[in-house]
Amino acid sequence: MENVNSVGPFLVNSFGDRYLYEVNGSAFNKVGSDVSFSKHFGKELFEENSLYVIVGSDSGLLPQYLVNQGLPEGSYYIFIEVPAILARLQTQIPADGFHEKIMMTTADEWLSCAKDIEYKNFIYLGNLKLPLSFAAADGRYSEYLALSNQIQEELEKIKWGSNAELGAELFNLRQLENLPENRVSATHLQGIFDGKTAIVLGGGPSLDEVIPWVIEHRNSLVVIAVSRIARRLNEVDLSPDIIVSVDPNQISFDISKEMLKLWEETVFVNQYHVVGSLLGQWRGRSLFFGSRVPWDSVWNEDSMNAPGPTVTNSAIDMCIKMGFGKILLAGVDLCHSLDGYTHAQGSNERKSGPQLGRGQLWVETNGGWLVETTPDFHFAATQIGTQATLAKQQNCQIINLSENSAKMNNVDYLPPTEVKLQPLQHPAYRMMIEALPSDTAEKRIVYYQGILTELIKSQNAFREIKKLSGEALKANAMFFGRRGKDKGNRKYRIKMDRVEKKLKNNFSVFSLLVKRVGIRDFLKVTQGDRGRIWDEDDAERLGRIYYEAYRDSAGRLLTMVDDAAKRLRSRLEEEQDCPDLKKLMEQWKQDGQPGRAIVWKMAHPQSPIPEEFLPQFNELEQEFDKILTNKETAHLQRTRDWSQLSQVRGKIQVMYKQRQTENLRHLVRSLGQQDGCEALSLVYLGGGYLAELDNDIDAALSAYQQVVDMPEEEQNISILEDALKRLFSLSLQNHDYENACLIAACLAGISTAYIPYHADLLWLLGEKRTSLDLYADYLELVPDDHAVMIKLGRHYLEIGLEDGARLMFEAVLQQDESNMAARALLDELSKAAGPQ
DSSP: OOOTTSOOOEEEOTTOOEEEHHHHTTTTTTTOHHHHHHHHHTTTTOOTTOEEEEEOOTTTHHHHHHHHHOOOTTOEEEEEOOHHHHHHHTTTSOTTOSBTTEEEEOTTTHHHHHHHTTHHHHHHHTOEEOOBOHHHHHOSSTHHHHHHHHHHHHHHHHHHHHHHHHOOHHHHHHHHHTTTTTTSBGGGGTTTTTTOEEEEEOSSTTHHHHHHHHHHTGGGOEEEEEGGGHHHHHHTTOOOSEEEEOOOSTHHHHHHGGGGGOOTTOEEEEETTSOHHHHTTOOSOEEEESOSSSSSOGGGTTOOOOOOSSHHHHHHHHHHHTTOSEEEEESOOOSOOTTSOOSOTTSHHHHTOOOTTSOOEEEEBTTSOEEEEOHHHHHHHHHHHHHHHHHHHTTOEEEEOOTTSBOOTTOEEOOGGGOOOOOOSSOHHHHHHHHSOOOOHHHHHHHHHHHHHHHHHHHHHHHHHHHHHHHHHHHHHHHTTSSTTOTTOHHHHHHHHHHHHHHHHTSHHHHHHHHHHTHHHHGGGGOSOTTOOOOHHHHHHHHHHHHHHHHHHHHHHHHHHHHHHHHHHHHHHHTSSSOOHHHHHHHHHHTTOTTHHHHHHHHOTTSOOOGGGHHHHHHHHHHHHHHHHOOOOHHHHHHHHHTOOTTHHHHHHHHHHTTOHHHHHHHHHHHTTSOSHHHHHHHHHHHHHHHHHTTOHHHHHHHHHHHHTSOGGGOOHHHHHHHHHHHHHHHHHTTOHHHHHHHHHHHHHHOGGGHHHHHHHHHHTTOHHHHHHHHHHHHHHSTTOHHHHHHHHHHHHHTTOHHHHHHHHHHHHHHOTTOHHHHHHHHHHHHHHOOO
C-alpha cells in the first residue's frame, strides 16, 4: 500500500484547479484558486518594477494566475520550489515556461536567476518583496517551513549588505533631525575601560536568569543595556551605565520609551540615525556613533562607527573599542527558549505569549541541545561570531552567560558563578562623565551656530542643484521637440552638458548625496521589461527621469535641511534667558516630543515660566506621561500577530518526522498553556506523536481519538486529517483492517485523494464490487493517476476481467508511452492470451 504522505497525483476541484493535495489540501475547494488569490493578495503582486521572490507556487496555480491577470511593467517573479514538488510540476509548466518574466527554480539556483535580472536595483528601489504562497504560509507540506526560513535569512543578509552599501533615506532624515543632539561623539569613550569587564544586556529570555547576579555584582561590572529592555530594568530597579539604541523607525520608540526614565545615572549612546523621539526627549548625557551630516564635511572628522545589523552588534562593537578585556553577554540568546519565547519578561513579545508559529531554523545552544531561531536572529548571531573573532585578536574575550543561548563562533560559555570579577575602583558612570567635555549653554550655542552655518552652505547647494536640474529638464524637452519647434537643436544638448559638468565639478559632494537619496528615482532609468527596443521617445523619457530625479531628490533634501535648520534655531532659542516659549512649544509639538518641555526646564532652572504658559507646559508634561504609560502600541499588536498558531501544525509534523522528542515535548507543553480549540487540538495531536515516539501505541491511539471526538464546530479540518492519517497507519500496523477501512472512508470524505486507500481496504476485506466502483469513481475525478489505473488493472486480472485490465494498461500507455510497468503487464497479458 502506498505511503499516505507521498506527493500524490494532481486532483481537480469543481473550479477546474489542478492541484497537489499534499501541497494545498482543500485550500481552493470553496471558492477556487483565482478568487482565493485575489482576496488574499489583492494588488500586492501587481506593483510595477518589483522583484517578487515567492516561496512555493501553489501547485503551479499562482504563476498561472499572475499570467492570466497580466504582469505589470518591469516586474519579475522568482518562484522557489521544493525540488520534489518542482519535479512533479514539470507536467504543468508549459514547454517555454509560464512567462519570460516568471522563473521556477530551487533554493540552490534562485540567486543565480536574481543576478540575471540585476536584483540589487530592486533592493535599492525598496521593491524586492517576499510574499508567501498559500502552501508556504500553511506549511501543510512541511518542507516549505524550512525553505521559507532559509530564503528569508538569505534575503536578510542581502538586504542588510545592500542597504549598508547605499544608506537609506530614512537614515539621512533621522541624521538631520538629530543634529542638535548629536553633539558629542562616542570617540570620547575609546579605550577608557582598558582591561575591565562589561556586561551587555540583551532582550532574550535568559536575561531573567542573570539579572539577580548582575545586581549582586553591580560594583564589578560596567553595565550596557539595549534600549528595548528598559521596561524590565525599571521593574527591577537596575540603572545601566550605558543604554544603546540604533533603530530609526518610529516603532522603536514604542519598544524603548521606558528608557527615558533612566537618565539620571546612565549615558545614552545612539547611532546617528536613532529615532528622534528617544534622543530629543532624553534628559541625560548622550553620545553618538557615526557621522553628524550625510555629506563629506569637517563636522564628521571625530566620528566612531559601530555597525549592526542589530543594536546588540553595535553594543558589542562599542565595548571592544572602549578597551574591555572581557565582554559578558546576558539575554543575547538569538534563539527561542524551549517554551517558545523569544524575549525576556517585561517585553511586548513576552506579554503576547510564545511565538510557537515562528522559527523552524534549528541551532545548537551552549547547553548542547537544539532550539529554534528566526532568520534575523541567526544572521545577528553570525555577525557576533565575526565580532568575537576580531575581539580575540585584540585580547578581548566574549563570554555568554547562558546555556540557553545559541552557540556562536569564538563566543565562550561560562555560567555566571564561574566568572571571575574585580571590583571597579571608580563607578563607571563617573568615569565616563569625567572623560566627556562639559555640557554648558555656551558650548551648545557655539555648536548650534557652527552646524547651522554648515546647513546654510548645504541649503545653497541644494537650491542650486534643484535650479540646474530644472534648466536641464527644459533643455531636454526642447531638444526632443516636446516644446517649441527647435527639435534637435544642438544648443540644448550643449546646455545639458554644461549642467552635468557643473553638477559634477561645482557640487560634487552634494550631488553624490542627491544621487544616494534619490537612488529609487534614478534607478527608474533602468526600469521596464528587459529586451525591449528603445526609440526616441524612450531617450527623451530617460533624460526627463534623470533630471526629475536630480530635481526631486535635491528638493527633498532641501526640505530636510530646512527643517533641521529650523530645529537648530529653536535650540538656540532654548538657550536664551527669556526665550519665545510659544515658538519653542510649537517646535516640540511639531516634532512629537512633549517631553522636550521637561528637558528644557531641567537644563534652564533659572528661566522662569510665565504664568500664561504654565497650563500649556503642564499639558505637555501630562501628554509625555501618558505616552510613557500607554501599553497598547502598534508594536504590541504586531507581536500578538506573531503569536498566532498558523504554522505550528507543520512544525509539529517536522519534529515528529525528525524524532525531535524533547523539542516536541516542550512545544506541546507550551501549547497546553494557550487558550482556544486550535491549541487544544494541537496538544492532542502532538501528544499522539509523542506517544508514538515513546512506543506507547495505546496512548497514541487515545490522543488521536481525542482530536476526532472534539465537537464539530471546534474541529480544525487539517488537524483532524492529520489525526485520522495516524489512526489509519496505526490500524494497518495492528492489522485492524476493518477499523482502517472506516478511517479511510472518513479521510475520503475530507478529500478525493484518499478514495484509493478506502478502495484498497475494501478489496482486502472482500468487498470487491464496492472497491471497483470506488476506483472507477476516483478515476473519473483523477483520470491521470497511473498508479491507481495499474492497480485497478491488476484487480481486473485477479477476477478474470482481462478486457478491463487491457483497457486500463492501454489507457496508461496512451497518456505515458514510457510507463514500463503498464508496458510489461500488457505484454504479459498478450503472451497469456497466445496467438489470435
